[in-house]
Structures are given as structure tokens and as C-alpha cells.
Amino acid sequence: MNSSKHFSVIVRVWRQAGPVEPGKMVSYKVANVSPDMSFLEMLDILNDSLLKKNEAPVAFESDCREGICGTCGLVVNGDVHGPDEHSTVCQLHMRRFRDGDVITVEPWRVKAFPVLKDLVVDRSALDRMMAAGGFISVNTGAAPEANSIPVEKDKAEEAMDAAACIGCGACVASCPNGAAMLFTGAKISQLALLPQGGPERAARALSMVAAMDKEGFGNCTNEYECEAVCPKQVKVANIARMNREFLLANLFSKR
Amino acid sequence: MDITFVKRLITTSIGRKAVMAVSGLLLGGFMLVHLAENLLLFKGEASYNAWVDLLLSNPVTPLLEVGLLGVFIAHIITGAWVRLEDFLNAPRGYEARKWQGGRTIGSATMLYTAAGILAYLAYHLLTFRFVDHSMGFYQMVTSAFRSPVFVTIYIAGSLALALHLSHGMQSAFQTLGVNHPKYTPLIKAGGLLVAVTMTGFALISLYYLAGIDLKAAEAGYQVVVIQ
Numbered sequence: 147m148n149s150s151k152h153f154s155v156i157v158r159v160w161r162q163a164g165p166v167e168p169g170k171m172v173s174y175k176v177a178n179v180s181p182d183m184s185f186l187e188m189l190d191i192l193n194d195s196l197l198k199k200n201e202a203p204v205a206f207e208s209d210c211r212e213g214i215c216g217t218c219g220l221v222v223n224g225d226v227h228g229p230d231e232h233s234t235v236c237q238l239h240m241r242r243f244r245d246g247d248v249i250t251v252e253p254w255r256v257k258a259f260p261v262l263k264d265l266v267v268d269r270s271a272l273d274r275m276m277a278a279g280g281f282i283s284v285n286t287g288a289a290p291e292a293n294s295i296p297v298e299k300d301k302a303e304e305a306m307d308a309a310a311c312i313g314c315g316a317c318v319a320s321c322p323n324g325a326a327m328l329f330t331g332a333k334i335s336q337l338a339l340l341p342q343g344g345p346e347r348a349a350r351a352l353s354m355v356a357a358m359d360k361e362g363f364g365n366c367t368n369e370y371e372c373e374a375v376c377p378k379q380v381k382v383a384n385i386a387r388m389n390r391e392f393l394l395a396n397l398f399s400k401r
Numbered sequence: 402m403d404i405t406f407v408k409r410l411i412t413t414s415i416g417r418k419a420v421m422a423v424s425g426l427l428l429g430g431f432m433l434v435h436l437a438e439n440l441l442l443f444k445g446e447a448s449y450n451a452w453v454d455l456l457l458s459n460p461v462t463p464l465l466e467v468g469l470l471g472v473f474i475a476h477i478i479t480g481a482w483v484r485l486e487d488f489l490n491a492p493r494g495y496e497a498r499k500w501q502g503g504r505t506i507g508s509a510t511m512l513y514t515a516a517g518i519l520a521y522l523a524y525h526l527l528t529f530r531f532v533d534h535s536m537g538f539y540q541m542v543t544s545a546f547r548s549p550v551f552v553t554i555y556i557a558g559s560l561a562l563a564l565h566l567s568h569g570m571q572s573a574f575q576t577l578g579v580n581h582p583k584y585t586p587l588i589k590a591g592g593l594l595v596a597v598t599m600t601g602f603a604l605i606s607l608y609y610l611a612g613i614d615l616k617a618a619e620a621g622y623q624v625v626v627i628q
Binding site: 356387 | 509576
């Protein structure tokens with residue numbers, strides 16, 4: 147098991163017992179790390195050793211561990227989702243590190259995402275925004291005949307690219323202002339671009355922006371740090387579309 | 402009467418940003434016109450003073466001045482409001498933080514360049530607007546431009562403006578929802594061009610500080626502006 151390729155790292159990780167407890171950075175040595183391990187597997191090993199010592203394991207979230215669910219999300223050495231471009235932190239592997247490296251691991255430090263425990267934050271603000279309008283209300287029934295509603299190829303592609311958003315919150319965590327406009331822009335766009343989203347376009351733009359404002363996010367200052375870290379490469383053109391949808395809905399809808 | 406749609410321009414994040422963007426674009430347009438007017442200095446004392454007289458004798462000018470003040474106040478209030486919210490909601494407490502290349506010097510310093518421009522504007526109004534104009538506007542401007550202290554402050558002001566617009570111009574279009582693969586590269590280049598153009602203010606002041614106009618006159622040359 148202890149092959150010559152194995153190495154050890156020092157993990158400096160944010161420990162916080164509960165939402166209102168004070169937190170601090172704690173260093174742990176993790177030995178026997180294989181370069182083939184994922185970063186989260188390395189944390190699993192750390193937690194195993196903590197459990198064996200009767201200490202509380204480091205709480206962190208993950209689900210699919212294949213970069214498609216949006217559950218995981220950590221700031222590794224100052225990089226949102228780790229140093230690899232356009233990937234979630236579960237896709238980060240230990241081969242990116244060397245023996246003796248000190249790795250700083252922090253949660254999203256966003257006001258609207260309060261820390262629940264250690265590295266776990268409460269991202270339900272995003273769910274509440276979805277509940278405010280990120281849906282279509284019509285009964286879609288069974289899958290319709292594919293060609294009965296024509297959709298322009300480019301629009302379909304753009305809608306799909308916006309729908310790639312996995313709601314991980316990295317855009318907010320990386321934003322200098324803690325704005326959630328890339329997320330909201332993607333969610334408004336994916337439906338605004340398709341005919342099925344048409345009937346509720348104006349209402350959706352107005353109510354989702356209102357819900358976003360209510361949650362205590364910052365404002366977009368068009369610096370595009372979000373686009374740079376987004377694991378799904380959601381484009382800031384979606385923010386412009388949200389602005390357009392909102393401003394036009396405000397001016398021309400009856401709401 | 403339902404004025405919710407007007408209220409939303411003040412009460413929502415995107416509404417406030419839109420007001421900031423529209424007022425910012427108007428102010429940018431004003432600065433371009435202002436620079437064009439300054440170029441009239443090169444045409445000589447008579448032409449410059451004639452233009453200023455024409456402006457001051459026009460009854461619409463005071464209205465435009467009030468309008469400009471209104472646009473300026475709208476830009477300052479919405480800008481300050483947006484930044485205050487950003488300050489309150491910004492992610493805080495990262496031990497290490499790396500920017501990923503989205504930020505530019507211009508975008509990261511918007512608040513500071515804004516404060517610089519505002520401070521400069523106060524100085525500008527105190528030295529040019531609310532003073533005795535009996536010596537004539539051309540004399541007032543060119544004599545100020547021969548003062549190293551004035552020109553230093555003037556150049557600092559125009560550089561702050563250039564940096565502010567390097568982010569502000571293209572940002573305003575994005576905020577108003579104008580983002581298109583065909584036009585966005587042009588808008589970004591155009592915004593930078595407008596920003597760089599603002600250094601023209603500094604160049605004009607340096608022209609007079611170096612006394613190039615006097616040397617040219619001594620040498621018998623005249624600056625001729627082609628009509």
C-alpha cells in the first residue's frame with residue numbers, strides 16, 4: 147500500500163462546530179496520499195484518521211463526485227473549486243500537489259451562504275430564488291413530438307449552455323461583491339431562450355431578481371471573476387440577458 | 402397611477418445599475434464633447450472665447466447645466482449605493498484569495514477613481530466655474546495650464562477618468578443588456594478608445610505647460626486649424 151509514489155501533505159482546514167460558533171483554521175498532516183486520489187478522497191482519509199482518534203470529522207459536502215451535481219464546493223489555496231480550470235473541486239486530484247505541500251481549504255465565505263459546519267454552507271438562498279420563478283407552470287404531459295415546437299439550433303445550444311449551471315455557488319464565492327447574477331442569469335436565460343419559457347418570461351425576470359435582491363447578494367460590477375471560475379463555463383452573456391429581460395419586463399409588461 | 406416600474410429603477414439591484422449605466426454613458430458623452438471644446442483652444446483666443454460666449458448667451462445652457470448636474474448626482478447616488486451593498490455583501494475572510502483574471506486595474510479601482518474624479522471635479526469648478534471670468538476664458542484656461550501645480554492635478558484627474566472609463570464604458574453596455582458576439586468586442590475596444598481619448602485633456606494642458614504655443618508664436622509659426 148505504501149508505494150514510493152505516496153506522499154504526505156499538511157491540510158489547513160476551516161473548522162467551525164456550528165452556525166453560530168466561532169471558527170478557525172486547523173492544520174492536519176495527511177500521510178499516505180496517493181497521486182491518483184481525488185482531493186475529496188484525501189479528505190475522506192483525513193476524516194478516517196480523525197474518527198479513529200475520536201475527533202469530529204471535517205464536514206464537507208459531496209454527492210456525485212463526477213463534476214455534475216454541484217454539491218461540492220471548496221476554496222483550495224485561494225482558488226474557488228481548486229486550481230484546475232472549469233472543474234468542480236471533486237475533479238481535483240492529488241497529483242496536482244507535492245510532498246510536504248500546505249493546502250489551505252476553506253468554505254464559500256459568502257454572506258448569503260452562512261457556514262453550517264466546517265466546510266458546509268447553506269446555499270438554500272439559491273433554491274428560494276428558483277422557487278420564485280425558475281420554472282414553467284404549464285403541464286407538459288408526456289414528451290411531445292420533437293418537431294412540433296421548432297427551436298432554432300443556436301438558441302437551443304445557448305439554452306443548453308445556460309442550463310449547464312449546477313448551482314454550486316462558485317460564481318458567488320468568487321465574486322468581489324458576492325453577487326449571484328451569473329446563477330440567476332443562467333436560470334432566467336435557459337427558460338427565456340426556449341418557447342416553453344415564453345409565457346412567463348416577464349414575470350420570471352421580475353420575481354427572480356426580486357428574490358435575488360431579498361437574499362442579500364451583492365451587485366454585479368461586470369468584473370467576470372465568476373465566468374473565470376464557473377465549472378460549467380456559464381457565460382456572462384447570460385447576465386446581460388437577465389438585465390435585458392428584467393429591464394424590458396419592467397418597461398413593457400403590465401406588472 | 403401605478404409607478405412601480407419607476408420605483409423598480411431605485412429599489413432593485415438591476416434598476417439601480419441601469420440608472421448608473423445610463424447616467425455614466427451620458428457623462429462619458431459629455432466628456433467627449435468637453436474634450437472637443439478644449440481642442441478649440443488651439444484655434445486661438447478669439448475663436449475659443451467666441452465659442453464660450455455663444456454657449457453662455459444661449460438660454461438653453463443653464464437648463465443643460467442643471468440636467469448635467471442631475472445626471473451626475475444620479476450617477477453618484479446609484480454608484481455609491483451599489484458599492485455600499487457590494488461592500489456589505491462581499492465575501493470576507495478568505496485566508497488566501499486568488500483573482501482569476503476577470504478583474505482589471507480599471508475594474509478593481511472604480512471606487513477610488515470615482516472618488517478621485519469627484520475631488521478633481523470640485524477643484525475644477527472652484528478654479529474655472531466659480532471664479533472671476535473678466536480676464537477672458539482663453540486667458541483663464543491657458544494661464545492655469547502654465548502652472549505646474551494645476552497641470553499636475555489636472556493630469557491626475559484625467560488619468561483617473563481614463564482608468565474609470567476603461568472599465569465603465571463597456572460595463573455600462575453589459576449592464577443594459579447589450580452583449581452580443583458581434584458587437585461586444587467592438588464595444589470593449591470602443592470603450593478603451595474613449596478611455597484613452599480622455600488622456601487628451603492631459604496632453605492639451607502639457608502643450609501649454611511646455612509653452613509650445615508661445616515658442617511657435619516666437620518662431621513665427623502659427624497653429625492653423627483646417628476648417
